[in-house]
Amino acid sequence: MKLLISILLSLIFLTSCIIDKTPIVVTLPGENGVFWKQTAGPYGGTIMDIAIYSSNEIYAATQYNGVFRSADRGKTWTKTGSEKASLEVIATNSQGHVFTGDPDIGLLRSVDKGKSWALITPDSVNIHVHAIGINQSDHIFIGGFRGIYFSRDNGSIWKKANLSEDNHITHSINFNSNGHVFAGTNKGIFRSLDEGVTWAKVLDSVRVSSLLVNGDKAIFALEEFEAVHRSTDNGNSWQKLSGVIGNCFTSNLQGDIFLGSLDSTIWISTDNGNNWSSIRSPSIYLTTISINDNNRIFSAVPDKGIFLSDDYGNTWDQRGIPLIRVLSLAVSSSNQLFAGTDNYGIFLSGDKGNYWKRVTPDTYSLLSAYSIEINERNGYVFAATNHGLLRSTDNGGSWHKLVNGLPPDPGYVFFDVEHNSSEQVFALGQAGVYRSQNNGESWSFLFNPGYSLSMAIDQHDQIFVGIFRTSPLSPYGLYTSTDAGNTWTNLPAGLDSADVNVTELYIRTNNEMYAGTSNGLYKFDRDKAKFEKTNAPVHHVLSITENSASVLFVGTVGNGLYISKDGDKMWELLNDGLIMDFTNIEALTCNSQDIVFAGTSNYGVFRSSNPLR
Numbered sequence: 001m002k003l004l005i006s007i008l009l010s011l012i013f014l015t016s017c018i019i020d021k022t023p024i025v026v027t028l029p030g031e032n033g034v035f036w037k038q039t040a041g042p043y044g045g046t047i048m049d050i051a052i053y054s055s056n057e058i059y060a061a062t063q064y065n066g067v068f069r070s071a072d073r074g075k076t077w078t079k080t081g082s083e084k085a086s087l088e089v090i091a092t093n094s095q096g097h098v099f100t101g102d103p104d105i106g107l108l109r110s111v112d113k114g115k116s117w118a119l120i121t122p123d124s125v126n127i128h129v130h131a132i133g134i135n136q137s138d139h140i141f142i143g144g145f146r147g148i149y150f151s152r153d154n155g156s157i158w159k160k161a162n163l164s165e166d167n168h169i170t171h172s173i174n175f176n177s178n179g180h181v182f183a184g185t186n187k188g189i190f191r192s193l194d195e196g197v198t199w200a201k202v203l204d205s206v207r208v209s210s211l212l213v214n215g216d217k218a219i220f221a222l223e224e225f226e227a228v229h230r231s232t233d234n235g236n237s238w239q240k241l242s243g244v245i246g247n248c249f250t251s252n253l254q255g256d257i258f259l260g261s262l263d264s265t266i267w268i269s270t271d272n273g274n275n276w277s278s279i280r281s282p283s284i285y286l287t288t289i290s291i292n293d294n295n296r297i298f299s300a301v302p303d304k305g306i307f308l309s310d311d312y313g314n315t316w317d318q319r320g321i322p323l324i325r326v327l328s329l330a331v332s333s334s335n336q337l338f339a340g341t342d343n344y345g346i347f348l349s350g351d352k353g354n355y356w357k358r359v360t361p362d363t364y365s366l367l368s369a370y371s372i373e374i375n376e377r378n379g380y381v382f383a384a385t386n387h388g389l390l391r392s393t394d395n396g397g398s399w400h401k402l403v404n405g406l407p408p409d410p411g412y413v414f415f416d417v418e419h420n421s422s423e424q425v426f427a428l429g430q431a432g433v434y435r436s437q438n439n440g441e442s443w444s445f446l447f448n449p450g451y452s453l454s455m456a457i458d459q460h461d462q463i464f465v466g467i468f469r470t471s472p473l474s475p476y477g478l479y480t481s482t483d484a485g486n487t488w489t490n491l492p493a494g495l496d497s498a499d500v501n502v503t504e505l506y507i508r509t510n511n512e513m514y515a516g517t518s519n520g521l522y523k524f525d526r527d528k529a530k531f532e533k534t535n536a537p538v539h540h541v542l543s544i545t546e547n548s549a550s551v552l553f554v555g556t557v558g559n560g561l562y563i564s565k566d567g568d569k570m571w572e573l574l575n576d577g578l579i580m581d582f583t584n585i586e587a588l589t590c591n592s593q594d595i596v597f598a599g600t601s602n603y604g605v606f607r608s609s610n611p612l613r
Contacts, residue, residue: 036577036598038322039353039605040076042339045323047300050290051090051098058298059114060306061087061100065323065602069114074298074308077321079579079603080114091132097154099140101129107142109155120155133173133181139195141181143170148183150196163190163199172211176219182235184208184221191235202235214251217272222249225262230273244276252291260286260299266313279313303344318358322604329589329599330372330381336395337589337597338381339605340369346383348396352595353607359396370453371416375423380439382425384414389427391440405443407431416455420463424484428455428465435485446485450474456505458513464491466502466515477531478502478515494522494531506544508552514568516541521554523568534568545588545596549613553596555585561598563612579603 046063053059058070059080066082067090085102092098098110106121107129121127128144135141141150141161148161148170163183172184181192182202189203189211209224221229221238228241244267246259259267262285265278283301290298297309299316305323307316328340337349345360345367360367364387371384383390389402406412407429414429425436432448433455451474454466463481465488467474477492477500495502495515504516513524514534521536521544536554543555552564553574560575560583579602587599594611 034577035574035609036606037609038078038577038579038603039349039356039597039607040319041322041349041353041356041604042324042326042341042344042347042358043305043318043322043356044303044341044344044604045305045321046302047287047306047321048088049090049288050298050300050306051092052290052292052298053092053096053098055292055294057096057113058292059090059092059098059100060300060321061090062321062323063087067098067100067110067114068321073292073294073296074306074319076319077306080110080117082108082110082114082117083581088130089132091134093134093138093140093154094136095138099132099134099155101132101142101144103128103130103144107132107155122149122158122160131170131173131183133175135175135179135181135195136177137179137195141173141183141196143173143183143185145169148173148190148196159196161192161196161199171209174211174213174219176213176234177216180234182211182213182219184211189221189235202231203229203238210248212249212251212257214257214272215255217255220249220257220273222246222259228259228273232272241273248286248289250289250291252295253293258289258291258297260289266297266299268312280316281313282307282309282316282318323602324604325586325601326599326605327368327370327586328372329587329597329605330374331589331591331597332374332379332395333376333592335591335593337591337605338372338374338396339599340372340383340385340587342368345369346372346396346399352591353597353605359392360390360399364390364399370414373417373419373425375419375425375439377423378439382417382419382427382440384417384427384429386413388412389414389417389429389440402436402440402443404441405436405445406434415453418455418457418463420457420461420484421459422461422484426455426457426463426485428452433463433465433485447479447481447488449479449488452479452502454502454505456507456513458507459511464505464513466505467495468501468503469498472498476500478505491529493529494524494533503540503542504544508546509550514544514552516544516554521568536562536564536568536571538562538571542584542586543588543599545590547590547594547596547612549594549611551612553588553590553598555588555598557584561585561588577609578606 049061051059060068067080068077070077090100108117109120127146131143133141149158168185168187183190186207190199191202192199208221210222212220219231229238231238246261249259257269266281267276269276287300305321325342330338339347343366347356348359349356368386369383373382381392390399416428419425427434433446434443436443451470456464465479477495479488481488499519501518506514515522521534522531540557554562584601596608598606
C-alpha cells in the first residue's frame with residue numbers, strides 16, 4: 001500500500017547517498033510569483049487551539065504541523081513560518097502579535113503575522129507550555145509543568161509567580177475586567193488580585209482543564225467530562241452546575257456560553273449558566289471551540305480540521321486546513337477532481353481545489369483510497385481501498401462496495417484499479433489480480449503476482465503489474481499479460497536488481513511506459529523488451545503524470561517534484577511554492593486545462609498556478 005511504502009521509502013531516503021546529478025532549479029511565473037499553490041484541502045489534521053484576533057484574522061495551533069493563519073474568517077488557511085511543532089495553545093495580543101506554546105520547545109512569538117517566530121521562553125526554564133493568557137495591558141502569563149511565569153514587556157523579561165503550592169500543572173489562564181488573574185490547574189484554581197505578584201487558592205481538589213470568565217457575570221471552571229463549576233463572586237465561592245458536562249467552552253460578546261460535550265451536541269446558556277439548551281455539534285468530540293464578534297462559531301474536530309457555523313450550529317461547513325495525506329488523485333474530462341486520502345475517505349472538488357467535499361460516507365470508517373479510476377465512457381468511478389473495491393455511478397455522490405467474486409474479508413485491501421478499451425475492469429489487491437467484464441457487477445480471479453502495488457494498461461490493452469520485492473526470493477520487475485489477464489509472464493529485464501522495487505507504473509499518451517522505483521525512474525524499451533534507467537536525478541519515485549505538451553512530472557520521496565520537457569533527457573526541479581519539510585509527492589494528475597495537481601503526504605493537494613508548456 002502506498003502509505004506503507006512511502007513511510008518505508010522515507011526512512012530509506014534519510015539514510016541514502018546524496019544524488020550526484022544536481023538538477024536545474026526553476027522558478028516559473030504564477031500567482032504571487034510562485035508556481036505551486038496549496039489548495040483548500042482536503043481537510044484534516046488535529047487543531048488543538050484557535051486564537052481570533054479580528055473578525056477576519058484567525059490563527060490555529062495544530063498537533064505536529066505548527067500554526068496556520070486565515071485572513072478570510074476561516075474560509076481558507078495558509079501555513080505560517082512555524083516549524084512542525086506540536087502545539088497546544090495559541091493567543092494574540094492587542095498589537096496582533098501571536099504567541100503559541102509547545103510543551104517541548106517552549107513559548108514562541110511572531111510579530112509579523114506568523115512569517116517568522118522567536119523562542120521567548122524564560123531563560124534556562126523548560127516550562128512545558130500548556131496555557132497562555134494575555135490581559136488587557138498585553139501582559140503575558142504562561143503556565144505548564146514548571147509553575148506560572150509572567151512578562152510585562154512582551155516576553156523580554158520574565159518573573160515566576162509565587163504560588164502557595166508547587167508541583168501542579170497549569171492548564172488554563174484567564175482574567176476579569178479588573179485585571180484579576182485566574183489559573184486553572186490539576187489541583188484547583190489560583191487567583192491573583194495584583195497581576196501575578198501574589199496568589200491564593202480559591203478552589204481546591206478540582207482538576208481544572210479550562211477557565212472561562214464571562215465578562216463581569218461569572219467565572220466558569222471546567223472539570224473535563226466531570227462537572228462545570230461556577231463562581232459569581234470573583235472566585236470566593238463556587239457551585240457545581242448540574243446537567244451539563246463537556247471538554248471545551250467559550251462565550252460571545254453577548255455573554256452566551258458555548259460548551260462542547262460528548263454527545264454530539266453543544267450546550268448553550270444565555271443566562272449565565274442557569275439554564276442550558278443544545279445545538280448540533282459537527283462531531284462527538286471537539287478539541288476546542290471559539291466564536292468571533294460576528295457570532296461565527298469555529299470548532300475543531302480531531303483529525304478532521306475546522307468546522308464553521310454561521311447559524312448557531314444548525315448547519316456546519318467543513319473548511320480550512322489541509323493537514324492530510326493524499327494517496328491518489330484522478331480528474332475527469334469535466335475537471336471533477338477526486339482525492340483519495342489516508343484514513344479520511346475520498347474528497348471531490350469541482351473548482352480546482354478551492355472547495356472540497358468528502359463524498360464517502362462515515363460508514364466506511366478510516367477509509368484509505370490508494371487508487372481512483374474514472375471510466376469516461378459511462379462515468380463510473382472505481383476506488384481501490386482498505387475497505388475493498390468501491391464503485392460510484394453518480395460521480396461520487398454515492399458509493400457501493402463490490403463483493404461478487406471478490407474476497408469476503410471486510411478488511412481486504414485493494415491497491416490499484418484500471419480499465420481497458422473493452423470496458424473490462426482490473427483490480428489489484430492483496431490476493432492478486434481480478435477482472436470484471438460487466439463494470440464491476442461480478443469478478444473473477446486471474447493471477448497472484450505476490451506483493452504488488454501498481455498496475456498499468458497500455459494502448460494495446462497489454463497489462464503490466466509492478467513487483468515490490470519483500471524478500472530475496474521474490475521475483476523481479478513486472479508481470480505482463482497480452483490476453484486480458486488470462487496468461488502472465490515475468491518481465492525482469494532491467495529491473496533485476498535487489499534494490500529495485502516498483503512503486504508506480506505510468507503509460508504516456510505515446511504509449512511509452514515508465515516505472516517509478518525505489519532506485520530511480522526507468523523507461524521501457526519495447527524493441528529490446530527491457531527497462532533502462534533514465535538520467536532523472538531521483539531515487540525514490542511515488543507518482544508520475546504528464547500534460548498535453550508532453551511535459552513529464554515525477555513526484556518523489558522527500559525531494560519534491562521533477563519535470564522534463566524533452567522526453568526524460570534534461571530534468572528540472574520544480575518545488576517553488578511547495579511545503580518541503582519531508583513532504584512526499586504521493587499522487588499526480590493533470591486536468592484538461594493542463595493544471596497539474598500534486599497530492600502530498602502532509603499538506604493536502606497543491607495545484608500549478610499556470611499550465612506548463
